[in-house]
């Protein structure tokens with residue numbers, strides 16, 4: 001199956017003037033869903049939060065997309081720090097632009113699906129003004145930063161959003177893309193294995 005979210009820089013729901021597409025592909029040759037970013041319009045070398053939010057509803061701009069898509073009712077998190085204890089819509093949490101302000105990147109996502117209970121079809125890709133903190137403060141529930149970390153990753157305002165729709169384009173990855181996506185997967189798995197010290201310096205025990 002093939003889906004995409006088109007970012008039109010002239011759309012009212014796109015104050016960030018982001019253009020391009022986020023593509024999704026699933027097929028029998030890979031267990032996970034390929035996610036491909038082809039976006040431009042970011043400040044050079046900036047990192048921005050990106051997620052799938054629950055509804056593809058633009059009646060109040062990106063606001064009516066509501067919260068991160070979270071059918072399992074878990075806390076916000078990231079593959080690197082929390083494995084599968086994260087929202088289905090958390091994706092890779094952040095994208096980083098190159099010196100031209102472009103993002104060309106693909107990876108395999110093991111939580112989203114294009115059919116069934118975890119289907120993201122008809123939902124919304126939202127790009128934020130800030131960086132997703134990966135849920136790294138989510139255990140500090142007595143602070144605002146901690147509570148938000150477990151909900152939104154403190155990624156900030158919504159600067160652009162686009163509904164995920166079906167397409168008849170074949171978005172199957174090239175061999176080169178599959179290789180790149182596997183490399184990224186190994187990297188996130190490796191980081192997770194020794195994630196005893198979080199990016200903020202906080203140390204978590206195995207029981208956490």
Ligand SMILES: [Cu+2]
Nearest residue numbers: 050051126128
């Ligand atoms: Cu978001």
Ligand SMILES: [Zn+2]
Nearest residue numbers: 068076087090
């Ligand atoms: Zn989330």
